[in-house]
Amino acid sequence: MxxxxxxxxxxxxxxxxxxxxxxxxxxxxxxxxxxxxxxxxxxxxxxxxxxxxxxxxxxxxxxxxxxxxxxxxxxxxxxxxxxxxxxxxxxxxxxxxxxxxxxxxxxxxxxxxxxxxxxxxxxxxxxxxxxxxxxxxxxxxTEPASVALHALRRAGGCAPGEIVAVFGAGPIGLMTAMWARAMGASDVLLFDIVQEKLALAKSLGFERVHLSVQEDPQQVVAQMTNQQGAHLCIEAAGVPPTLLQACACARRGGRVVILGNPSADVTLPASLISQLMRREATLHGTWNSEYSVYSPDDDWHTALQAMASGKLRxxxxxxxxxxxxxxxxxxxxxxxxxxxxxxxxxxxxxxxxx
Ligand SMILES: [Zn+2]
Ligand SMILES: [Zn+2]
Structure with missing residues (x-):
């Protein structure tokens, strides 16, 4: 072969x-x-x-x-x-x-x-x-779709009406955004530094896409949430700026998911650590996806079912x-x-x- x-x-x-x-x-x-x-x-x-x-x-x-x-x-x-x-x-x-x-x-x-x-x-x-x-x-x-679903599930999923910010609009970031929308997020914001990625996101129906080299994500999120921040922030690029942005954009009691494979060390400023503390934000690590030979609710079966029902295109x-x-x-x-x-x-x- x-x-x-x-x-x-x-x-x-x-x-x-x-x-x-x-x-x-x-x-x-x-x-x-x-x-x-x-x-x-x-x-x-x-x-x-x-x-x-x-x-x-x-x-x-x-x-x-x-x-x-x-x-x-x-x-x-x-x-x-x-x-x-x-x-x-x-x-x-x-x-x-x-x-x-x-x-x-x-x-x-x-x-x-x-x-x-x-x-x-x-x-x-x-x-x-x-x-x-x-x-x-x-x-x-199915694998990347399951990885994206797993990332959301690690943070307790996404409740209807929540505002989700995704940092990095590659395949996994886009799939995470699709799952968040399918779970009922009221708004999904996507940030990237590559215009074509955002154009693709827009063609998928995501209206709030932002070029983070032109618009400061923290300001965008603050503006759109009445200074509250997002309920759920997903770091899906694996570079230092996006991790910092994801942490900075989480609201009180918000969740941050670390999904992108890290490409370099990140220094968290004391002011940001303090903000995470005061806001009692939760940082979740996510790895791979859950596969089960017993349960139909694992990430893999759920992803295939969502494709079959048309929920995930x-x-x-x-x-x-x-x-x-x-x-x-x-x-x-x-x-x-x-x-x-x-x-x-x-x-x-x-x-x-x-
Ligand atoms: Zn993979
Ligand atoms: Zn084992």
Missing amino acids: KALVLHAVGNLRYEEVPLPEPGAGEVLVRVAYCGVCGSDIPRIFSKGTYRYPLIPGHEFAGVVERCGEGVSAFAPGDRVAVFPLVWCGRCAACEKGRYVQCEQYDYLGSRRDGAFADYVVAPARNLLRVPEGVSLQDAAM LQPLITHRVPLRRAVETLHAMREGKGFFCKVLIHPDGREED
């Missing part, structure tokens, strides 16, 4: 590799689409993966090709989304079903082979059936669909910031599915 193989930091090659074999309890999935995650760019070009050679790619959906020994819940032809974290099943966190806190996890696309390929092997317990009416393109975005986020053979070039362009990218989906050569 064809795949993108990372041989060392920055050394990503499009090449022929052996078709993987599903072991006991595993499934061979024919990849339909695999999204490029914000984390894939540093993973490929600067931070590296846990071993080499390795096939990156963890946001994907596809069709079951073949089942390994003992797998009865799925059959060839089933359309599936795949939770990329392979939990150990033995540690204290796993016993509670909190797989993202697993102490000994494996991960498709960073620790074991992922889905920038024609096929990928995953444990059957990591597969979710894609509901009817949900395209495989949409299903490939992700299609407009897709700016690029790229065949594997051209993907290395595209990833370089993303890294260099050549052009505007929101969600980029990679698919096998010569094959595009719904």
Whole structure:
């Protein structure tokens, strides 16, 4: 099969590799689409993966090709989304079903082979059936949609009438804004420094988008909330200014969610710390997403259901669909910031599915 193989930091090659074999309890999935995650760019070009050679790619959906020994819940032809974290099943966190806190996890696309390929092997317990009416393109975005939902849920969700401010309008920031709106937020403000991102946000129906290099977010939020601040502030860019802004914009009793992967140290001014204290604001960390093999309310099932019901429409986020053979070039362009990218989906050569 064809795949993108990372041989060392920055050394990503499009090449022929052996078709993987599903072991006991595993499934061979024919990849339909695999999204490029914000984390894939540093993973490929600067931070590296846990071993080499390795096939990156963890946001994907596809069709079951073949089942390994003992797998009865799925059959060839089933359309599936795949939770990329392979939990150990033995540690204290796993016993509670909190797989993202697993102490000994494996991960498709960073620790074991992922889905920038024609096929990928995953444990059957990591597969979710894609509901009817949900395209495989949409299903490939279940992971980021779940991460965005998880961020809101970490902060107790968003109550109807609340004002939410999202700092960073990349795919995850936009999805967080979409969830907040779906939960009944009365206003969702989006801030970014890139005009195209805000234009896309606007096309999704978000009216309050602001270029934070031109308008001071704190002033914008203060003005629109009668100096009260936002109920919920989501930091979705991972840079120091946005974390400071998110903290500064939270109202009394407000919540701040730290969602973006940090790119640098942040110094919190004493005055801001004092404000957070006086306002009794709560800072929430969020990591990955909750996946359950028992509950239908976990982030993953909820995201797929929201796509099926039309509550979550992700299609407009897709700016690029790229065949594997051209993907290395595209990833370089993303890294260099050549052009505007929101969600980029990679698919096998010569094959595009719904
Ligand atoms: Zn991701
Ligand atoms: Zn575990």
